[in-house]
Amino acid sequence: MPGVPRSACYWMAGHTETERIDPIAGDVHAVWRDSHERYRARKIKAALARKGVTASRRRIVDIMKRRGMRARTRADGPNRTGRGPTRPGSRTSSAAGSTAASRAPTWPVT
Numbered sequence: 001m002p003g004v005p006r007s008a009c010y011w012m013a014g015h016t017e018t019e020r021i022d023p024i025a026g027d028v029h030a031v032w033r034d035s036h037e038r039y040r041a042r043k044i045k046a047a048l049a050r051k052g053v054t055a056s057r058r059r060i061v062d063i064m065k066r067r068g069m070r071a072r073t074r075a076d077g078p079n080r081t082g083r084g085p086t087r088p089g090s091r092t093s094s095a096a097g098s099t100a101a102s103r104a105p106t107w108p109v110t
Contacts, residue, residue: 022059022063024048024053024055024059024063025063025066025067027048027051027053028044028048028055028060028063028064028067028069029063029067029069031044031047031048032044032064032069032071035047036072037069037070037071037072038071038072039071040071041057041060041061041064042057044060044064045057045060048060
């Protein structure tokens, strides 16, 4: 940085409160919020490009990480945890029984 003493640069690097706020962070947050918190960096980048804002995907990812923005997925919704049955009688339900045992051929045992 021309015109800034070297000692000031070292001081700024050690103090996080002097961190520069990204000018497109508000735009990224607005697109993410308008998408009902579903867009990830690629779709946010495309939406910003349609508005005429140029930003790299890596820069958008960094903004999202710093602000704690995370795209909601199906697993975040109700009954979509991916860890248990979704409804009784479905194929993932423990009440459905073992399909492998019901399809096994019955051989006469002698």
